[in-house]
Amino acid sequence: MAKQKLPSQGIGFYTALLVALLLISGCTPETPAAQSDEPVRLTLLHTNDNHGRFWPNQYGEYGMAARKTLIDRIRAEVEADGGYTLLLSGGDVNTGVPESDMQDAEPDFRGMSRMGYDAMAVGNHEFDNPLEVIRKQQTWSSFDFLSANIYDGSGERLFKPYRIFNKGGVRIAVVGLITESTRFIGNPEYVEGLEFVLPEKEMATLLPELKRQAEVVIALTHMGHEMQSIGTDVALAKAVDGIDLIVGGHSQQPVCTDSEGALLADYQPGAPCKPDFENGTWIMQAHEWGKYVGRADLVIEKDSVQLVDYQLIPVNLKTGRDEHAEMVQASIPPDAELQAFLQDFQDKGGEALRQVITRAEATFDRRDKRRPSNVSPLGSLITQAFRQFSRADIAITNSGGIRDNLYEGDVTVKSLMQVMPFANTVGYVDLNGEELQQYFEAIGLSGGNQRGVQFSGMSFTTDGDIVVGDENQPLDPAKIYRLATNSFLAAGGDGYPSLLDKPTYVNSGVVDFTTVQQLLAGKESISPAQF
Numbered sequence: 001m002a003k004q005k006l007p008s009q010g011i012g013f014y015t016a017l018l019v020a021l022l023l024i025s026g027c028t029p030e031t032p033a034a035q036s037d038e039p040v041r042l043t044l045l046h047t048n049d050n051h052g053r054f055w056p057n058q059y060g061e062y063g064m065a066a067r068k069t070l071i072d073r074i075r076a077e078v079e080a081d082g083g084y085t086l087l088l089s090g091g092d093v094n095t096g097v098p099e100s101d102m103q104d105a106e107p108d109f110r111g112m113s114r115m116g117y118d119a120m121a122v123g124n125h126e127f128d129n130p131l132e133v134i135r136k137q138q139t140w141s142s143f144d145f146l147s148a149n150i151y152d153g154s155g156e157r158l159f160k161p162y163r164i165f166n167k168g169g170v171r172i173a174v175v176g177l178i179t180e181s182t183r184f185i186g187n188p189e190y191v192e193g194l195e196f197v198l199p200e201k202e203m204a205t206l207l208p209e210l211k212r213q214a215e216v217v218i219a220l221t222h223m224g225h226e227m228q229s230i231g232t233d234v235a236l237a238k239a240v241d242g243i244d245l246i247v248g249g250h251s252q253q254p255v256c257t258d259s260e261g262a263l264l265a266d267y268q269p270g271a272p273c274k275p276d277f278e279n280g281t282w283i284m285q286a287h288e289w290g291k292y293v294g295r296a297d298l299v300i301e302k303d304s305v306q307l308v309d310y311q312l313i314p315v316n317l318k319t320g321r322d323e324h325a326e327m328v329q330a331s332i333p334p335d336a337e338l339q340a341f342l343q344d345f346q347d348k349g350g351e352a353l354r355q356v357i358t359r360a361e362a363t364f365d366r367r368d369k370r371r372p373s374n375v376s377p378l379g380s381l382i383t384q385a386f387r388q389f390s391r392a393d394i395a396i397t398n399s400g401g402i403r404d405n406l407y408e409g410d411v412t413v414k415s416l417m418q419v420m421p422f423a424n425t426v427g428y429v430d431l432n433g434e435e436l437q438q439y440f441e442a443i444g445l446s447g448g449n450q451r452g453v454q455f456s457g458m459s460f461t462t463d464g465d466i467v468v469g470d471e472n473q474p475l476d477p478a479k480i481y482r483l484a485t486n487s488f489l490a491a492g493g494d495g496y497p498s499l500l501d502k503p504t505y506v507n508s509g510v511v512d513f514t515t516v517q518q519l520l521a522g523k524e525s526i527s528p529a530q531f
């Protein structure tokens, strides 16, 4: 606003006029902001792909309590300097740590609220849960879940598309976008009936609306940096002009470039980081799990947004894994209040998970392919549990759903959850031999097991024919068999034919690792050879 010297007389009138004008402008948020000629300093802080890491790991790295200390420090410093802050998450808050998973990530969402997050992009792993759990998570959160490109069956957006923040008179539009591939990689049961529009397309449509309301446009995304040629942060920056910043997630990488602008393949914590720059748009991402807080210091003037400094600040990351390992930077103490708050969740989660079920005499290696069937003892153990639980003749599961080995020593609920972290439920269906044969052919289980499907209750003859059960009977086209599997595959995940339209399909609602727990209950010990 231009400074004008007031006349010596009639100050009261001018003051009254000024007050009246301010009141009027205050009532109409759609009018252009009263932006001063003074540049506004905005510090944008960001994280992504939390994946249940509310608590530090066993080496004391990351964790929300230390992150809060860091964020509070930066906020105080920026505010003392007359600047403003904005704290954003690039999504995938859910899935990855049993203590979080079994509590529907309540500690994570509540922890983020206590840190003062302003908004998050909805990520594909939010759809590991049904919509009612996501809605519950929203009630735990004091910030917005943003996603412009998810629509329900009636063409309505499932989430708020964007939010306009006002920082020192500058209006900043933050718009959420998710990878369109969520329709394949989300739990099919939970994404069924939803439409995921290509982010470039959605953003091109939305941009004029955003430009009318804001001076700065930030895309808060969960699409990956450059995993494929379309639908990524780089593709978005190239396809749509006029986005100032893209704050991303999903590919779980530190987005730091060399002097030529090429992405650094092995970025080391504590090193300088220059974000990517494509078609006038800065693109940033803070690796994963709260290992870093990304800090972008911006100066916003009338027609420009300038990035004056950028850092990926490590949160208590160490130089190595042995006892001599040191912190990369000065240790950040945890915020005592947040730590105490999260401790209750950690204890509650830990107690149930540490309960010992049995003992493994040797490690069940998930990649063990020594058997001609291509089924590992771990895959066999899991599918036997599905079969016992469902009283099924045959059970199958996908190798990709088995995420860890079952290690030698005590087997606890926690170790089973690490093997099967997605908390899929077990489902079963009754099919005749002919339908079953067609199903097996569709999933590459005919003439052998090239695709590495994990199964039990069946085997192959030397000619590659399928035989069922202990008596080695070939599939009878007219006989009814019960097939058990996990809800992900049953719903058509990994490209398997969907079983949901079969009239005999039943989703038990019982979580996969629970059936393994039931199979192992009462067994003193187990060994891979037994399965």
Ligand SMILES: [Zn+2]
Residues within 6 Å of the ligand: 092, 123, 124, 125, 222, 249, 250, 251
């Ligand atoms: Zn993701």
